[in-house]
Structure formats: C-alpha cells, structure tokens
Amino acid sequence: MFIHLNMATFEEREWGDPTLSPTLFDPKHLDTDQWARAAKSANMGYACLTTKHHxxxxLWPTKTGSxxxxQSSYPHDVVRRYVDSFRKAGLGVCLYFSILDLRQDIRARTVTPEKIALIKAQIAELLTGYGPLTALILDGWNASWSRISYAELPYREIYDLVKxxxxxxLLTDHNAGSYPGTALYYTDIKQYEQHAGQKIPPDSPVPSQSGTTLQSDWFWKKAYPTSELASARTIVEDWLKPFNENHCNLILNVAPNRDGRFDDNAVARLAEIGRLWKNTGPAPKIGRSVTITTPDLAAGRPAWASASDEAVGPDQAFDDNFRSYWLADRGKEDAWIEVRFDEPVSFNTLSIVEPLHAEGYGDTSRIASYKVEVERDGGWVELVAGTKPAPYQFHEFQRTATRRVRLSVRGKQPGITELGLYDEPR
Incomplete structure (x- = not known):
C-alpha cells in the first residue's frame, strides 16, 4: 500500500503549493489503524507513507526548521501514528521522502552544501526515530521534471548515510525511466511508476516494484467518495499476478481524505481485492543483481570510433543518456569505440548497453561478440569479452587503472547506447 497524505490532500492538487500556510493541513480524524486494517483486508504485506512530498x-516534527x-492545524506526529499502527497489524513499514523540496528551494542548480546537510539531517531523523524500516523510497531526484542530478546532489553520500x-x-529511487531494466542503477529495488506509463520489461531479472493508484490520482480529490476505482479483477489479474512472475511487487496507492481516513468505497474495494488475492509468501529467490551506485566515469569524456554512421558519433555512447546511441558505419561488421582520459582512471565495473528497441534500431541484438581492452604500457590488454548476443552486459573485476578504454564489437552495423565505467565500493 502506498499512502499519499500531505498538503496536496487539502488543495485539490498533486503537488502542494509551497507558499501556503502549514495550518491548511488538518486531518482532524486521522485513523491510521483504519489504514492498516484496510491493508490487511487486501492481503498486503507492507506500506509506504509520504513523509515529505515535493x-x-x-509529516513529522522535524528539528531542521522545515x-x-x-505548525499545522493537526499538531501530531503522523509518521509515528502510521508506523505504530502498521507494525501493530504485523505489516512492514516503508517511508517515502522527496529530494525535491520547493519550500527549501532544493531544486536543480540551487543545491548547496547546506541544503545537502538539511536532506541528510531529515533522513537521519526518519531512520533513527521510527524503528527499523523495510525501505526508504526517494523521489524528485534525477528525473526529467526535477532535474536534480546525482552529480549535483551526490547519490552515494545519501546511500552511505542510509546504510x-x-x-x-532498502534504498529505492524513482528513476526507472532513466536506466535499462537489467541492472539496479542507483537503487536497491527497481521502482516503476506504472501510473506514469513505465512498464516492467518481460523477463525482468531484478527485484522491483510498480506503483499505481486505486483512485485516479495520488492525492485525494473531492470527487473520490463516489468516483470509479480500479477494479479488483484488474488489480489482481492484470497487475498483481503478471508482476509477480517478473519479480515485481505491486504498490497500490490509496489516498486518505481530508479527515485522514479512507473513503468507504476504497475500503470496500480493498476487501474485494483480498477475496481475490491470497498472498502465498515470498517468491523464489533470484540471482544477484549488479548494482550501480557511483557516477559513470566515462560520461562526457572525449570519444573516438573506428567509423560512425551519419550524425551518430561515439560521443553518444558516453553522454549518460540511454535514449541516444552510437551506430557503426553501415556495411561494417567490425567496429570499435574508445574513451580517453587525461590521467589514469580506476574502475572495477563496466556496462555495455545496446540500444535494443530504440527508434531506428530494432528489437533484435546486432552484437554477435565483443571485447573490452585497456591501454597498458603502450599496448592493449583484454579486460573482458563475450561471444553471446549482448544487448546488456555487466562485468565486475579487480580494480584497474588506465587512460584509454576500447570496446570492439562484431555484428551487422552494431550500436552502443552507453559504455559505462564505474568504481564501486566493495
């Protein structure tokens, strides 16, 4: 269960107006026990509350000055009431936290050390004041609409603080639209926003969860007590069961009303879901996933290629953008791209991502084999190689240092959307 309750609940909006007074917040009959009972009735296993939205x-008495x-018309710790009710009901507890913060002017190109310190202090309050959490779900970070990058506000610093x-x-960031689904880029659990059209790829090999809404939007609206809800059959047959086959949990948002309670129609629909869906316990274990938590060292570096098709040069394989790609010259079956550094760079993880399904590329891998070499003592030394179709490949190895890295590929006019180099702590 996802639970969106915050200032927007009282504004008929999806993002609260940061200029409005906190006194507008007044869920005067808040009933977190009702939330927990409703979650249990649907056979849910855990929940997540929006402790701070954009x-x-x-929703807690922070000491940071935010x-x-x-300062509201309901001067009570909502986070405390939520965690106590859900733990009492035997449910797991997660918290949601937005990195984007319009009241504190934490947005793209305004991030300062003081603002990073504020974020860390608030996260520390949540992780030290409310007992063990199943997950912390982050949002408003590294998204096209927030534009706060992992470089401007360093991801690894927040990750290390949480751990x-x-x-x-588990640390989960809403970034699934930015990265391919075959590795855990800047997250412990892949987070798909189904409500925004993000879809789990078939045969997904990584643990994930997909978020959508029971009502039409995330935050409560005046029409909700009588409006149409997602059907129990759709939720169970079209979402829950297929998702589970792809190692993905459904996280279904239910928006409390301005009294701090679920509307009667939502409570009834959750009970109906529970009659159709019986939680059968943990899914079978899946293999270890490669996790990326550090910046791509190759991003933005000077790039070379054996040859390129028109207007698709090798820089597009090093631009930290999985929607652009380098394409080998037409008619060529052997090609290479290379990234160069001014000084030796150390890394221990690399990714090779082919632009499968990209416009103009197609749905079939064009790479029959590949190898990655590093320059050492004036010559090339092979680091990794593969002879199977390679739309996505990830390799981990002993840390190596070099000034030049070359990827050679063989196939029918192959392409690369990103060759990533990472120095992951181990």
Whole structure:
C-alpha cells in the first residue's frame, strides 16, 4: 500500500503549493489503524507513507526548521501514528521522502552544501526515530521534471548515510525511466511508476516494484467518495499476478481524505481485492543483481570510433543518456569505440548497453561478440569479452587503472547506447 497524505490532500492538487500556510493541513480524524486494517483486508504485506512530498511539508516534527505538522492545524506526529499502527497489524513499514523540496528551494542548480546537510539531517531523523524500516523510497531526484542530478546532489553520500544508520533498509529511487531494466542503477529495488506509463520489461531479472493508484490520482480529490476505482479483477489479474512472475511487487496507492481516513468505497474495494488475492509468501529467490551506485566515469569524456554512421558519433555512447546511441558505419561488421582520459582512471565495473528497441534500431541484438581492452604500457590488454548476443552486459573485476578504454564489437552495423565505467565500493 502506498499512502499519499500531505498538503496536496487539502488543495485539490498533486503537488502542494509551497507558499501556503502549514495550518491548511488538518486531518482532524486521522485513523491510521483504519489504514492498516484496510491493508490487511487486501492481503498486503507492507506500506509506504509520504513523509515529505515535493512542496517540502514534513509529516513529522522535524528539528531542521522545515515546515511540519507541529505548525499545522493537526499538531501530531503522523509518521509515528502510521508506523505504530502498521507494525501493530504485523505489516512492514516503508517511508517515502522527496529530494525535491520547493519550500527549501532544493531544486536543480540551487543545491548547496547546506541544503545537502538539511536532506541528510531529515533522513537521519526518519531512520533513527521510527524503528527499523523495510525501505526508504526517494523521489524528485534525477528525473526529467526535477532535474536534480546525482552529480549535483551526490547519490552515494545519501546511500552511505542510509546504510550506516540502517544496513537492512532498502534504498529505492524513482528513476526507472532513466536506466535499462537489467541492472539496479542507483537503487536497491527497481521502482516503476506504472501510473506514469513505465512498464516492467518481460523477463525482468531484478527485484522491483510498480506503483499505481486505486483512485485516479495520488492525492485525494473531492470527487473520490463516489468516483470509479480500479477494479479488483484488474488489480489482481492484470497487475498483481503478471508482476509477480517478473519479480515485481505491486504498490497500490490509496489516498486518505481530508479527515485522514479512507473513503468507504476504497475500503470496500480493498476487501474485494483480498477475496481475490491470497498472498502465498515470498517468491523464489533470484540471482544477484549488479548494482550501480557511483557516477559513470566515462560520461562526457572525449570519444573516438573506428567509423560512425551519419550524425551518430561515439560521443553518444558516453553522454549518460540511454535514449541516444552510437551506430557503426553501415556495411561494417567490425567496429570499435574508445574513451580517453587525461590521467589514469580506476574502475572495477563496466556496462555495455545496446540500444535494443530504440527508434531506428530494432528489437533484435546486432552484437554477435565483443571485447573490452585497456591501454597498458603502450599496448592493449583484454579486460573482458563475450561471444553471446549482448544487448546488456555487466562485468565486475579487480580494480584497474588506465587512460584509454576500447570496446570492439562484431555484428551487422552494431550500436552502443552507453559504455559505462564505474568504481564501486566493495
């Protein structure tokens, strides 16, 4: 269960207005026990509450100076009431936290060390004040609409903070639209926003969850008590069961109303879901996933190629953009791309991503074999190689240092959307 309750609940909006007074927040009959009972009735296993959405209002009494519940018309710790109710019901507890914060002016190109410190302080309050969390779900970061990059606000610093405070807390970022689905890029659990059209790829090999809504939007609207809801059969037959086959959980948003309770129609629909869906316990284990948590060292570096098709040069394989790609010259079956550094760069992980399904490329791999070489003592030394179709390949190895990295590919006019180099802590 996803639970979106915040300032937007009282504004008939999806993002709260950061200029409005916190006194507008007033769920005067808040009933988190009702939420938990409803989740249990649907046979859900865990829930997640929006502790701070994009406008920056905090549902807990933060000591950081940000607007929060103690300045509202409902001066109570909503996070505390939520975690207590769901734990009492035997449900797992997750929290949602937005990196984008319009009240504190934390947005693209305004990030400062002081603002990073504020984010860290708030996350530390949540991870030290409310017991063990199943997951912390982040949003408003590295998205096309927020534009706060992992370089401007370093991902690894936040990741290390979370793991230092709660090693077993999974860190999940809403970034699935930016990265291919075959590795965990900047997340422990792949987070798809189904409500925004993001789809789980067939045969997905990584643990993930897909978020959508029971009502029409994330936050409560005046029409909800009588509006149409997603059908229980759609939720179970079209979402839950197929998702589970792809190692993906459904996280279904139910929006509390302005009293802080679920509407009667939502409660009834959740019970109907529970009659159709019986949670059968943990799914079979899947293999270890490659996890990327550090910046791509090759991004933006000077690039060369054996040859390129028109207007698709090798720089597009090093631009940290999985929608652009380098394409070998037409008619060529052997080609290479190369990235160069001014000084030796150390890395221990690399990714080779072919632009499968990209416009103009097609749905079939064009790479029959590949090898990656590094320059050493004036010559080339093979680092990794493969002879199977390679739309997505990830390799981990002992840390190596070099000034030049070359990827050679063989196939029918092959292409590369990204050759990534990462120095992952181990």
């Amino acid at each position: 406008d920056g209002f905090c 607007a929060n519940v103690m 230092s405070l709660q090693p077993d807390c």
